[in-house]
Amino acid sequence: MNPILHELQNKQWVWSATCAKQQEQQKKRSTTGFASFDNILSSGFPDTGMVHIGSRQGSGELSFLLYILGHQLDTKDARFWVFIAPPGHINAEFLLANNVDLEHLFIIHNASCEDALWSAEQCAKSGACANVFVWQKNLSQVQVRKLEVAAQRGRCRCFWFDYSQQLQQNLPLTLSLSLQRQQDWIQVGINKQKAGWAKTPVKIPFPLRCKKSIRYTSSESANLQHNVVNLHN
């Protein structure tokens, strides 16, 4: 291709018919499963793009997200889920409990910040990943922009978990959420979204699983339960 045209296209200054499809994709939203959350999200969760989640570590941010994604699970979708630089070992039991398919999943761990971002970008733009989860502290505008473009190109969602509690303004994100745990509720605020305004936070009931008295993931649990004597409940 003509190098000038190529550059223009890289900067997304040229409109092409394929962009229309992509833009449509960008607008496409799917329900979160919480009516009040859908309400402030201009009718749903974006299907592509970079999503920032600001919270304290351990306020149920990943389970909340997996719950939302669980509503949109397409069993035919064999694309990968990638976990990049998690702050510890990802627990397989936890993923199974959230209906995540371990077959189509891989983890990149012990990677430096640079490597983690590089891998995130590669995964996002490859088109082979459905969801990319990245744990990083502070990302610059350029880094976020790269991931955002990559996610749009690969039609995937890139989730950025940020425990630093301070978000730089005007990062080119598709959606930026801040989560706060309040006992059995999660308070969700929207700092920024592409189609719509920042909204006042809503409270969504989201208790810990252990409080829901679901102990096992499947119907076979009955068999297992015979072997376990609950001493304290």
Next chain:
Amino acid sequence: MQFDTQSLWLYLHFPMLQLNVLEQSQVSETQDIDKPRAIYQSTNNQIVQVNQAAFNQGIRIGMGLAKASLLFSDLALHEYMPEIEENTIQQLAQSLYLITSDIALSPPSGIILRAQNMLHLYGDLKSYWRIISYCLGQHGYDYQAASAYSIQSAKLLALQGKTLITEERKAIQQQLEKCTISLSEIDAKDVEKLARIGVHTVKELQKLPAAELANRVSRYSMNVINELRGHSPAKVRFFQPATEFQDFIELIYEIEDLQKLLPVLARSLSKLEHFLYVRNARCMSIALDLLQREESPLKLEFNSALPIYRSSDWLEIIGLKLERTALSAPVYGVELYCVNYEITPVPNDDMFAQKSYHIEGLSLISRLISKLGEDKVKSLSYHADFRPEKCSQLSPVGHKRNKQPSTAYADRPGILLPQPQLLTHQISIIKGPERIISGWWDEQQIQRDYFVGQDAQGQQVWVYKTPDNQWFLHGYFV
């Protein structure tokens, strides 16, 4: 295999093959390509190949080392290595094999083609030769070619530097008669004997009756002479294409920065691409030996999760891995192998069928592994064990795993700490205890009472108490 004396042969002689190979394999950015350069054979102290610049300095083939260096002190000298030439004519034969059937090698630097049976295919010798010379032109090596009705005659003509491509017996005979016999395969001793009786050229040789010659020269030389005369048929073994790919590049400069090696490797990889392309094959791994000065060769292996053949794809994978490779000494040569390759299956899928992500996925994984290393890219599997840290196991990506279990605990935290840490801040207990005593069978027994806790900011953690009342933080409910 034997042939009658009626078939036409082509002989290709490459007079400065090693020099050509050497100059081609270098990056064009260095201006030193035009530097006077010569190949030196140490066994008989002779310069055997010179480039144009060296020729202009007065350096000629056959000179001794002392004379050459007196003529031009800054001459770049390389030792003559017949293996390089032999490998190169192998490769040339590979690419000629696509356009002509019967090829024989005449190491170190000659190729014999049987033109007779190809004339029917291409119509006449002229169009056959056009195809052959186009193919040779693509490689860009200097060559001298000649045709004749016996291999020995064609070889002699080619060595004399007479590029003569014709079917006419008369013209061939005329040129052949002028040739001196010293360049032919006749034994050097016999050449001397013949010179004593005044036989220097083929013409003079042909005047003598065979019986008289047979008394004077060895049986071997007699066979050569009979072939030159067109009396006895040629015996050759035809070339069979190699089943493995191998390429060696000697560098003009020793390279310490591996990134500078990439343009050199690109040439080799495009040869590999061609090798695989004509076989409709792809490969999943290639091996690279970096020959280091005063060190043992550094052996590297590059793997792709998906069989590929394109040089650009391989170059990307190699580039990423070389970024992480350190050299202990400068590199003076590179050797590339591809031993195992597979024939590409032809897919018969519907073009509009649903897009599969399989291929993108595999190439993504191979890219990640080659950059980050295999130990950093892992897949996760569940292992039924009561000890929380044993439940999740990391395994190499791409391995077939057991079917997912049907039962697991639903109330476990998402992130477990690699090592449980002493609990330092205050939390309130939401739920617990859950006592886990397990692992007596493999010496990693645990006895813990697990609790779910929460601090004032809403952070939910998984903690445990050991029998000696120590509290540890083990995970976060992310």
